[in-house]
Amino acid sequence: MGVFASTDDPVSTGHEQVVFCQDKQSGLKAIIGIYSTALGPALGGTRFYPYASEDDALADVLDLSRGMAYKNALAGLDLGGGKAVIWGDPEQIKSEALLRAYGRFVESLGGRYYTACDVGTYVADMDVVARETRYVTGRSVEHGGAGDSSILTAWGVFQGMRAAAEHVWGTPSLQGRRVGVAGLGKVGKYLTGHLLDDGAEVVATDVSPKALAWVRANHPQVTLVDDASALVAADIDVYAPCALGGALNDDTVPALRAKVVAGAANNQLAHPGIEKLLADRGILYTPDYVVNAGGVIQVADEIEGFNFDRAKLRATRIYDTTREILRLADAEGVPPAVAADRLAERRMADVGRLRAIHLR
Secondary structure, eight states, X not given: OEEEEEEOOHHHHOOSEEEEEEETTTTEEEEXXXXXXXXXXXXXXXXXXXXXSHHHHHHHHHHHHHHHHHHHHHTTOSOXXXXXXXESOHHHHOXXXXXXXXXXHHHHTTTSEEBOBOTTOXXXXXXXXXXXXXXXXXXXXXXXXXXXXXXXXXXXXXXXXXXXXXXXXXXXXXXXXXXXXXXXXXXXXXXXXXXXXXTOEEEEEOSOHHHHHHHHHHOTXXXXXXXXXXXXXXXXXEEEEOSSSOOBSTTHHHHOOOSEEOOSOSSOBSSTTHHHHHHHTTOEEOOXXXXXXXXXXXXXXXXXXXXXXXXXXXXXXXXXXXXXXHHHHHHHTSOHHHHXXXXXXXXXXXXXXXXXXXXX
């Protein structure tokens, strides 16, 4: 086991630290990105994914770890931003040895980085990682953890969507609105339940036959369409991307009929400039890292000793944060994504500077 590369190049990437990790015997190849510890230890999940190349894996961890810094800042957490990726197919190479090897690399960072679940990793995996490191969240209830973080991720997205509805239609409710949910996995299925309870009509799609079967069995009133392209072009009021990133791009935005975008997926904007294209079309975009912060709020609560009611109360405040960002965007004449970035950067700068006050 050994670190095969380590970089500390904040000039080119803006990151404090990027660490490449490898354990040949277990097949582990991982990258841990720490964007900022201005507010505290970096917290962010571990994505286990079969990237086409190491460059793709690196690009993803750099984007995701930066996003976590902004997400944690706006969630009001005393935590910085980090993320990790394990390069490989989890269906083929995931093992106890690999996860424990990864845990030892996390431990070697001495608490600068706390990990959690993400795409391809689950609560049971975090329990295995925790056998080698103290710096892991998203553990099972049996081991004192928060369990499935999708529960509060979906709740937070729903709160952000309520704030957007109030901004556009004057009432913080989705009752009578038609909401398109792209992705009915861990978060999308919970979000669908909240929307139906609030009186919304839901149109949805997913690439997984299992997910579609679950919705048919549990929410037969949901209208299912063939794919994401059909959903984007559908007559919907709100679009909720809840799968992988890049959902808002040069093809989807011109075709989008919704007036609001609020979803759980990370990195929804395919490239800089998409936020302006949305604004030019009169579509209100609630920044993904603001409204999907319920999950990180849930797992971060484990650090204090998990209390679900406390974590849910914090996630409910995503409604207030979203309202403030939309108000600021209007006041400053900028897209909500820009307003959110400014608010996060302000908190990281204002609070981060306090570290210059040295304590004995």
